[in-house]
Amino acid sequence: MFLRLLDRFEEAFISLLMVAAVLLIFVAVCQRYSVSLLADLVSWSRANGHETLMGMARSAYRSVVGVNLLWAQELCIYLFVWMAKFGAAYGVRVGIHVGVDVLVNAVGPRWRHLLVVISLFAGALFTAIVAWIGGKFVYGIAQTAQVSADLEVPVWIVYLAVPAGSLLMCFRFLQALVRFVQTGELVHHQPAADLVAETEQGLAENQGARA
Template sequence: MSKETHTSTRSPLGRFIDQIEETLIATLLGFMTLITFINVVLRYGFGDSLIWGLELVLILFAWLVLLGISYGFKHTTHLGVDALLNIVPSRGRRIMVLLSAVACVIYAALLMKGAWDYWAPFAGFDATSGRWFPTGFENSRDQAWYETEQVPMLSWLRWMEDVFNQGEAYDKMPRFIPYFVLPFGSALILLRVVQATIRIVTGQQDSLIVSHEAEDAVEEAAALSEEK
């Protein structure tokens, strides 16, 4: 199923969620560009800079990447190599696609566990037990007092000091805030891969990747040229 067809069949709620995700991704990219531009102007025009600018841009980039990955699975826009798929019979192709989808689900689940286990101590939560898959929770050292290097603490987030830092004030933004993208983004990736796998099983989608993108781009360019 093509990307256009898949998108057009979404419910109003699905399209609304798409708009939220697209707006968030665009906002992150816009803030990255704006902060970088301001830093360049300050550095070369006034010999100054936003000392926290680089760190914040790196944080926003991490959010952008992880949210973009889940969005790519949702709309089947990830690139992939399908040379082997194209030379096997349709039945073999479907089996290989299903196997790859299951492998992606397993990988996404492992990624989700690892992301939670890394982030949880920074928020004062317990990490999961078990080497590969969670078997419960185990005590982990509370690291909620860890702060970012330069990003200032926002006044409207001061309530977190009582919740996560035993009432102690944060000089800089605590790390669990930017690091939250790890479990959040991983959970979205797992959700989108599971949804895509269900669509493959039910025949609504051919694979997890976009196929023949180059050929489609050439055809679109040719069609535009003919219209002009």
């Protein structure tokens, strides 16, 4: 039950960060280009004597310029940092990280099993060390009054992504290690084409069985 909730939270959190970053970038870009277009429209309408259009364009220009989005770039950076750290943990869970398996495939099954165990344990150990160092760093920053430049939020909230994401990644490595030791199965990413082919094959087999 806990693992299922953790999986759903992980997926929802990453999706939420991604949607928020995309929407924020879209709004910021639209606002930036709208200011330029409205300024050109004001100049054109003044030059051609369209007083009514110039008044409307000038009013719209003031409204758009009044929207302060100077903080958008900073927030997007922070969103992508959190998304990258939790996305790395998600990548371990579903097996989409790139790995060099030349040596693993060149040895026998016994040594292959040992190398996989060592690799997973090394990944868990490394991320645990990063989480520990990152946690100490965040704790030290939290004792100060440092805030970000534009958003003016406590900096420790931003850096919290490092220990939090690394700790979750360490847990995913240990989860994959336990699963491999118990079942001998290593989580790996299944390409969409293979997944579609397996689905079509399963449907064909079901239809054949009914016939």
